[in-house]
Amino acid sequence: MSDHMLTLIVLIKRETGARDVTPDTPIEDLGIDSLEFLSLLHVVEDEIGAVPEEQVKSINTVRDLANAVVIAA
């Protein structure tokens, strides 16, 4: 598992309280609603990298979120 994925999983566990989070965990299994999902995206953007708006609709798993993040050079 890449450092990027590990960092993201730690962040997700911290922000959502979800315990068992893997790259294949569906976002809907994190137990969050729309506002909490948006808040999660904002934290990801603050701490890891930008999430392009056009990618949001395709984020269905933790792996999708990891792939969507654009890390600044």
Place this chain on the structure above:
Amino acid sequence: MPLSLQLETPTFQVETWAQYWPDAQHLWERHWRDVGLDHDKIKLGIDRQTYERLEALGTLHILTMRVAGNLAGYFLAFLWNNPHYKDAGLMAQTDVYWVVPEYRKGNGVKLLIEAERTLRERGIKKMYLSCKVHKDHSALFEAMGWKKTDYVFTKAF
């Protein structure tokens, strides 16, 4: 992604009225019961011809959320040139938005983000969005950068 999971994930697409209505007609009653008011005075009755006319004029925007091809949510907006601001460009007034309760869990914000994005692609300069007092999405809207600017009142006779 496992095929079973692929089948469950929502897709978002701009559709025509002809693509939207055959499935939507089965959801509107449920939507109305969930969100609508004054059920005893104002009965639901979708004017399909008006929607078709608006589409023909290029003033209807329909975004759908589908899961395994089934309609699971929608966002409709009317496009117009506000006569108060004749040189400002095209604006969008939200008509309705709704996600089937079984398919919520974070998909509502995706629908709204995609609605904004696709309307901006159409050249919209300003959007108007609202929610019911008893289904207050203000916190979500404001977290998305929307500003609360109006209070809207209704009275049914």
